[in-house]
Amino acid sequence: MRAIVRGIGWGAAGFALGALAATAAGWAAGRPPRAEVLVTLGYVAGLTGWLLGVGLWDAWARGWFGLPVRHEPDHTWRRYFRFTTDHKVIGVQYLVTFVVLFVLAGAMALVMRVELAAPGPTVMSAGAYTHLMSLHGIIMIAVAVATILGGFGNYLVPLMIGAEDMAFPRLNALSYWLVPPVAVLLVATPLAGGFDTGWTAYPPLSEVNASGQVLFNLAVITFGLSSILGGINFLATIVGLRAPGMTWRRLPIFVWAVFAASLISVTATQYLAAGLLMVLLDREAGMAFFAAARGGMPLLYQHIFWFYSHPAVYIMILPAFGLALEVLTHFSRKPLYAYPWVVGGFLGIVGLSFVVWAHHLYTSGMRESLLGPFMATTELISIPTGLVFLAALGTLWMGRLWLRTPMLFALGFLFNFLIGGVTGIFNADVPTDLHLQDTYFVVGHFHYTIVGGMIFALFAGLYYWFPKITGRMYDERLGRVHFWWMFLAYNATFLPMFWAGVHGMNRRIADYPAPLAGVNLWISAMAVVLGASVVVFLWNAVASWIRGPQAAANPWGARTLEWQVPSPPPEGNFPHPPRVVGDPYAYGVPGAAHAVVAAAGGAGEGGG
Amino acid sequence: MTRHAGWVVLLWVVLTALGLVGAARVDLLPVAAAREARIIDDAFRFLMLLAVPVFTFVLAVLLYAVAAFRARREPPEDGPPLWGRSAVPWVWLAVTSALAVYVIVNPGLRGLAELRSDRHADLVVRVEGSRWVWRFVYPESGVTSRELVLPVGRRVRFDVTGVDVVHSFWVPAFRVKVDAVPGMTTSVYVTPTRTGDQAGDVNFRVQCAELCGLGHHLMAAPVRVVDPGAFEAWVAGGRSP
Numbered sequence: 001m002r003a004i005v006r007g008i009g010w011g012a013a014g015f016a017l018g019a020l021a022a023t024a025a026g027w028a029a030g031r032p033p034r035a036e037v038l039v040t041l042g043y044v045a046g047l048t049g050w051l052l053g054v055g056l057w058d059a060w061a062r063g064w065f066g067l068p069v070r071h072e073p074d075h076t077w078r079r080y081f082r083f084t085t086d087h088k089v090i091g092v093q094y095l096v097t098f099v100v101l102f103v104l105a106g107a108m109a110l111v112m113r114v115e116l117a118a119p120g121p122t123v124m125s126a127g128a129y130t131h132l133m134s135l136h137g138i139i140m141i142a143v144a145v146a147t148i149l150g151g152f153g154n155y156l157v158p159l160m161i162g163a164e165d166m167a168f169p170r171l172n173a174l175s176y177w178l179v180p181p182v183a184v185l186l187v188a189t190p191l192a193g194g195f196d197t198g199w200t201a202y203p204p205l206s207e208v209n210a211s212g213q214v215l216f217n218l219a220v221i222t223f224g225l226s227s228i229l230g231g232i233n234f235l236a237t238i239v240g241l242r243a244p245g246m247t248w249r250r251l252p253i254f255v256w257a258v259f260a261a262s263l264i265s266v267t268a269t270q271y272l273a274a275g276l277l278m279v280l281l282d283r284e285a286g287m288a289f290f291a292a293a294r295g296g297m298p299l300l301y302q303h304i305f306w307f308y309s310h311p312a313v314y315i316m317i318l319p320a321f322g323l324a325l326e327v328l329t330h331f332s333r334k335p336l337y338a339y340p341w342v343v344g345g346f347l348g349i350v351g352l353s354f355v356v357w358a359h360h361l362y363t364s365g366m367r368e369s370l371l372g373p374f375m376a377t378t379e380l381i382s383i384p385t386g387l388v389f390l391a392a393l394g395t396l397w398m399g400r401l402w403l404r405t406p407m408l409f410a411l412g413f414l415f416n417f418l419i420g421g422v423t424g425i426f427n428a429d430v431p432t433d434l435h436l437q438d439t440y441f442v443v444g445h446f447h448y449t450i451v452g453g454m455i456f457a458l459f460a461g462l463y464y465w466f467p468k469i470t471g472r473m474y475d476e477r478l479g480r481v482h483f484w485w486m487f488l489a490y491n492a493t494f495l496p497m498f499w500a501g502v503h504g505m506n507r508r509i510a511d512y513p514a515p516l517a518g519v520n521l522w523i524s525a526m527a528v529v530l531g532a533s534v535v536v537f538l539w540n541a542v543a544s545w546i547r548g549p550q551a552a553a554n555p556w557g558a559r560t561l562e563w564q565v566p567s568p569p570p571e572g573n574f575p576h577p578p579r580v581v582g583d584p585y586a587y588g589v590p591g592a593a594h595a596v597v598a599a600a601g602g603a604g605e606g607g608g
Numbered sequence: 609m610t611r612h613a614g615w616v617v618l619l620w621v622v623l624t625a626l627g628l629v630g631a632a633r634v635d636l637l638p639v640a641a642a643r644e645a646r647i648i649d650d651a652f653r654f655l656m657l658l659a660v661p662v663f664t665f666v667l668a669v670l671l672y673a674v675a676a677f678r679a680r681r682e683p684p685e686d687g688p689p690l691w692g693r694s695a696v697p698w699v700w701l702a703v704t705s706a707l708a709v710y711v712i713v714n715p716g717l718r719g720l721a722e723l724r725s726d727r728h729a730d731l732v733v734r735v736e737g738s739r740w741v742w743r744f745v746y747p748e749s750g751v752t753s754r755e756l757v758l759p760v761g762r763r764v765r766f767d768v769t770g771v772d773v774v775h776s777f778w779v780p781a782f783r784v785k786v787d788a789v790p791g792m793t794t795s796v797y798v799t800p801t802r803t804g805d806q807a808g809d810v811n812f813r814v815q816c817a818e819l820c821g822l823g824h825h826l827m828a829a830p831v832r833v834v835d836p837g838a839f840e841a842w843v844a845g846g847r848s849p
Contacts, residue, residue, distance in 0.1 A: 126822060126823065126824075126825050126826075127822035127823075130819075130821070130822050130824065196819070196821050196822050197819065197821075198819050200819075202773075202774055202818075202819070203773075204772065204773045204774070204790055205773040205774065205819075205820060205821055208772070208773070209821065292770075292789075292790035292791030293790070295791075296791075297791070298774055298789050298790055298791065299789060299792070332677075332687060333683050333685075333686040333687045334686065334687035334688070334689065334690065335689050335690065335691050337690060337691070337692040338691075338692030338696075338697045339691070339692070341692065341697045341701075363776060363785045363786050363787055363817075364787045364789070365768075365786060365787050365789050365792060365794030368724065371720060372716075372717055372720060375712060375716050375717070375720075376712045376716075379708045379709075379711050379712045379716070380708055380712075382704065382707075382708050383701070383704050383705050383708050386700065386701075386704040387697070387700070387701070389666060390692075390696075390697060390700045391692070393666065393669045393670070393673070394690065394692050394696070396669070396670070396673040396674075396677065397612075397669070397673060397677075397690070398609070398612070398677060398687055398688055398690065399673070399677050399687040400677065400679045400683035400685070400686065400687045401673065401674060401677045401678045401679060402679050402681075402682060402683055403674070403678055403679075411670065411674065414666075414670060415667070415670065418663060418666050418667070419663070422659045422662060422663050423659075425655055425658075425659060425711060426652065426655055426659075429651060429655060429711065429715060429716050429719070430716060430719070430720050431647060431648050431651040431715055431716070431719030431720060431723060432648060432651050432652050432655060432715075432719075434644075434648060434723075434783060434784050434785050435648050435652075435780070435783040435784070435785065437785055437817070438776060438778070438785070438817040438818060439817070499634075502636070502637060502638065502652075503638045503780075503811075504638060504780035504810065504811050504813075504815070506778070506815055506816075506817045508819045508824065509824060509825045510824070510825040511825040512825075513810040513813070514810070515810050516810075557682070586689065587686040587687065587689060588685075588686035588687055588688055588689040589689050
């Protein structure tokens with residue numbers, strides 16, 4: 001906690017210095033700078049101060065000046081509140097931080113649904129609704145981007161490939177400690193008038209609205225930096241630190257998924273940062289990238305924005321694909337069906353994800369000759385995605401399906417994502433999208449892929465690796481109650497949204513015509529039931545973490561490497577580097593082994 | 609193996625039949641009041657026809673696998689090691705590729721061509737979106753209105769622009785939508801095919817579909833489609849018939 005207090009102190013000092021320097025420069029130039037400029041420049045210095053104070057100075061930067069680096073090993077709970085380089089600590093930091101943000105933004109959604117339960121204002125003004133909706137959107141986007149990738153990616157990739165840690169442990173800690181300022185800025189936006197542009201920040205609106213927009217832009221640019229650094233680290237780790245014998249053909253599918261998602265993180269995120277920076281420059285420095293009144297091009301922003309933000313949905317969903325396939329395989333007791341096809345599918349998705357962005361712009365007024373080509377590339381993405389379904393169904397077929405909670409959530413993922421995928425065809429098709437664009441049909445579609453898909457996969461992972469991470473077993477009965485409650489309430493909430501959208505309910509709207517009252521009341525009621533299901537999970541997680549029964553090293557009898565070490569794994573993961581000798585999924589093959597892991601008592605065979 | 613596959617096919621057929629009957633019975637689409645709405649609704653119904661069997665195929669395999677292959681407790685032995693090195697992935701790839709390409713052509717490109725086939729206009733209406741009102745200008749007669757009044761059966765071109773920020777011109781009963789972007793004019797063609805007004809059906813409204821700030825929800829305007837005679841009278845009257 002001391003590190004955090006020092007980070008806040010240094011951050012505040014940095015902010016004051018930056019704002020002061022800006023003021024001085026402004027006066028020197030004969031013009032006092034505007035408050036938004038002060039905040040922007042103060043933030044840059046404040047962020048630097050925060051990072052140095054929270055641990056970058058002690059653990060890293062002292063070395064640049066020839067001073068001894070300070071690093072005390074810490075095995076208490078305090079290490080979760082410090083600049084710690086252990087990938088498992090960082091994984092847990094990501095998981096807990098983003099589950100908390102998920103619950104927060106989920107609560108916002110419930111307040112929104114209360115407002116929408118009846119036409120006309122019910123509990124808040126339309127303006128407050130618009131601010132709340134925008135905040136819900138961007139926090140959930142961050143949750144979708146970072147929870148599986150930052151949480152399970154950090155915790156599991158080194159373990160699964162037989163490495164001690166990530167390739168750049170200090171960079172990894174830096175990626176995580178960039179996140180708290182993002183959360184603080186976003187939550188602070190209401191103090192600066194909020195932002196009413198959704199998470200998409202389209203100009204010219206984002207250049208003329210309240211100052212909360214500036215905080216939004218700074219937060220998202222910072223989050224992008226964290227995402228890029230994390231992506232570089234995953235790529236370097238997976239390429240460089242695989243244990244002897246861990247060939248690309250033997251890589252667990254979750255690691256492949258993290259690899260594919262990281263390829264997108266490091267190559268696309270810059271575009272979003274650049275777009276938001278250009279908005280800031282238009283706004284603060286009078287430039288004219290997008291300001292139509294000064295000759296700028298509003299449509300240009302939409303292209304730049306979606307050039308990142310469409311690939312970004314695959315940063316969200318690829319790790320979820322990998323996670324769900326991992327769980328389906330181990331709980332079907334069969335090899336992952338058509339493994340090379342899945343890898344090809346992942347890489348095909350990465351490639352195609354870069355050439356589909358303008359399907360968000362069918363109604364934007366862009367050249368009509370572009371509609372056909374972007375419709376074609378968009379529809380083609382169903383082919384690599386179809387391969388993931390082939391693998392899932394092929395793995396289930398003739399398996400020995402052990403229906404524990406993780407498996408239930410993985411099956412729920414398949415069902416929900418199937419609906420998300422099939423309804424995606426209606427959005428990808430230009431004629432139908434002319435009607436469906438910006439309606440609740442789209443809201444239903446992307447919530448089916450992200451909540452029904454990514455969040456269900458996240459819960460599969462949380463239950464699956466709970467015993468590994470905490471060393472304790474969760475309560476299976478509560479887990480099943482959570483699954484069925486959440487699965488039924490989820491579908492009851494989001495399925496009617498397709499109908500509402502087709503019947504004239506547009507998205508991001510605080511009010512609607514009276515004939516849509518019935519369907520909205522139903523959605524709101526079911527949303528409350530859905531929200532309550534998360535309480536079952538939180539209770540189970542907290543209670544089991546404190547006093548659940550001790551978990552075995554490998555309670556699921558799974559073959560991958562993370563299950564061949566104690567629960568929780570020791571610092572450094574493996575006493576000696578494991579030797580990988582075979583496929584991670586060779587279930588049903590007599591005598592097959594995945595790896596030889598040296599245990600305390602001598603060499604033992606993993607995953608028999 | 610063959611026995612399992614037989615059950616899955618049976619389940620697939622039953623689920624597909626249920627799905628198609630269900631889709632036919634549900635009130636799938638709101639009132640269609642334009643030629644464009646018919647083209648778009650045809651595309652929607654056709655995609656539904658394709659989507660139901662795709663959805664039920666995956667569902668049938670999923671449900672059957674859970675029902676037939678479930679283990680009560682931790683399975684004592686592993687399943688058969690099927691690696692997918694057979695022809696199955698190739699067949700899957702071929703079928704999904706064929707489906708994807710087919711959907712691109714029909715209803716995608718075909719519907720798009722049909723929507724774009726007719727570029728003449730009997731009437732031009734300039735649409736201006738500003739926070740948070742719509743303004744409709746009829747350049748031929750010089751009429752300006754907050755209500756969109758159109759003659760039935762006449763082809764209309766809307767020239768749409770945004771005054772301050774990006775808005776989006778959407779009439780649910782016509783199914784078409786185009787953004788109102790500052791600094792540019794976007795166009796969309798509509799031929800209304802039935803008379804009606806917002807009092808009779810809320811889908812006769814111009815709804816802003818692009819988030820345009822705190823008053824976004826206020827940005828709706830009534831639409832009234834009338835007989836050509838009534839339209840002429842409305843124009844002559846400058847405002848209301």
